[in-house]
Amino acid sequence: MKNNINWNNYALETQAVRAGQQRGFENEHSIPIFATSSYVFESAEDAYLRFTGQKDGNIYSRFTNPTVDAFQQRLALMEKGERCLAFSSGMAAIMSLGMSLLKAGDHIVSSRSVFGNTILMFENYFGKFGVSTDFVKLTDLEAWEAAIKPETQFLFVETPSNPLIEIADIKALADIAHKHNCLLVVDNVFCTPVLQTPLELGADIIVHSTTKYIDGHGRCIGGAIIASDELIEKSFYPYLRTGGATMSAFNAWVFLSGLETLAIRMKGHCENAFKLATWLEQQPHVVKVYYPGLSSHAQHKLAKEQQRDFGGVVSFEVEGAKEAAWKLIDSTELLSITANLGDVKSTIIHPATTTHGRLSPEVRAMAGIKNGLVRISVGLENIDDIKQDLLRGL
Numbered sequence: 001m002k003n004n005i006n007w008n009n010y011a012l013e014t015q016a017v018r019a020g021q022q023r024g025f026e027n028e029h030s031i032p033i034f035a036t037s038s039y040v041f042e043s044a045e046d047a048y049l050r051f052t053g054q055k056d057g058n059i060y061s062r063f064t065n066p067t068v069d070a071f072q073q074r075l076a077l078m079e080k081g082e083r084c085l086a087f088s089s090g091m092a093a094i095m096s097l098g099m100s101l102l103k104a105g106d107h108i109v110s111s112r113s114v115f116g117n118t119i120l121m122f123e124n125y126f127g128k129f130g131v132s133t134d135f136v137k138l139t140d141l142e143a144w145e146a147a148i149k150p151e152t153q154f155l156f157v158e159t160p161s162n163p164l165i166e167i168a169d170i171k172a173l174a175d176i177a178h179k180h181n182c183l184l185v186v187d188n189v190f191c192t193p194v195l196q197t198p199l200e201l202g203a204d205i206i207v208h209s210t211t212k213y214i215d216g217h218g219r220c221i222g223g224a225i226i227a228s229d230e231l232i233e234k235s236f237y238p239y240l241r242t243g244g245a246t247m248s249a250f251n252a253w254v255f256l257s258g259l260e261t262l263a264i265r266m267k268g269h270c271e272n273a274f275k276l277a278t279w280l281e282q283q284p285h286v287v288k289v290y291y292p293g294l295s296s297h298a299q300h301k302l303a304k305e306q307q308r309d310f311g312g313v314v315s316f317e318v319e320g321a322k323e324a325a326w327k328l329i330d331s332t333e334l335l336s337i338t339a340n341l342g343d344v345k346s347t348i349i350h351p352a353t354t355t356h357g358r359l360s361p362e363v364r365a366m367a368g369i370k371n372g373l374v375r376i377s378v379g380l381e382n383i384d385d386i387k388q389d390l391l392r393g394l
């Protein structure tokens with residue numbers, strides 16, 4: 001393998017395994033972990049040139065690190081973006097949207113169905129510095145457009161959403177955003193670039209929690225932003241370098257190996273999730289199944305157009321509300337009771353009393369999160385063992 005391959009000529013699966021590596025003088029086959037906080041200059045003049053940006057090169061690992069660079073290059077290619085910047089967590093990446101792009105008096109429009117901490121970040125922290133947010137229903141395009149003001153800087157959406165797996169129309173939202181001189185930010189955690197590449201649909205910025213499917217084995221916390229070279233260079237990188245929420249070299253190394261198996265894992269997650277969703281639909285005590293691969297799903301057609309497959313998360317509502325949902329969860333012996341998702345291990349959670357438990361009952365009802373709702377992040381175990389485990393409590 002040469003160091004100067006043009007990776008744009010290769011498919012996602014190949015980029016995922018090989019892109020980003022700059023082989024060093026040891027001819028190592030695997031990408032090394034550069035466990036170093038700083039870098040040595042050749043001379044005083046070299047130090048001066050690098051510090052003033054007149055010469056490329058590493059200075060300090062809060063700014064750049066070769067292992068993190070390899071991860072960034074690989075993920076940027078897979079997302080069809082110009083550049084990627086890695087962060088210490090998904091939330092650190094979301095916070096960087098505010099620190100890099102917003103000022104007091106600005107406004108954002110966000111889907112109501114986004115990660116709970118994202119809502120808190122917008123309301124409590126961006127809000128504290130004079131940025132206001134309006135929350136809208138992700139499928140209601142008119143509501144998105146009506147919420148835009150002259151001060152609006154970006155629209156923020158997560159699709160598919162959690163836990164009801166609703167699908168937002170990325171192309172239509174990008175058109176609305178651009179018509180009003182705003183950016184569209186898409187949280188692509190549920191699909192990953194294997195199933196959906198929002199930049200190709202018109203989005204401007206991708207946000208990732210690499211903690212989920214990109215790691216895939218529930219080991220490390222991390223995040224990323226993918227955007228144009230200009231946005232990264234002028235807005236995000238100067239903030240990250242100063243703000244300091246950088247990804248560690250060790251975590252980047254773990255995520256690099258996660259990317260290598262991402263395509264094949266996503267295929268397995270989707271296959272298992274589809275089988276589980278169709279099986280759940282036939283169970284007598286299941287009231288409703290939420291999975292975009294089912295023809296009963298309200299945005300099944302849109303999901304088919306916009307995504308390459310339907311993802312690994314399935315939610316369903318059981319008869320008997322909270323009591324029945326808790327009983328089902330407690331009857332499992334295999335599934336892990338945890339809020340994490342995107343793991344090779346299947347996980348099960350009761351959203352109304354955990355991930356969405358801080359919402360008031362009215363807000364929860366408006367969001368459609370019923371007390372009988374159970375969410376499963378379908379892992380890579382044998383599907384019959386997963387079904388058997390659920391049958392105990394169903």
Ligand SMILES: *Cc1c(COP(=O)(O)O)cnc(C)c1O
Pocket residue numbers: 089090091092115158162187189190208209210211212221222223
């Ligand atoms: C987990 C998650 C986040 C936050 O990421 P962290 O790595 O936990 O900080 C943001 N968005 C979505 C959709 C997530 O699932």
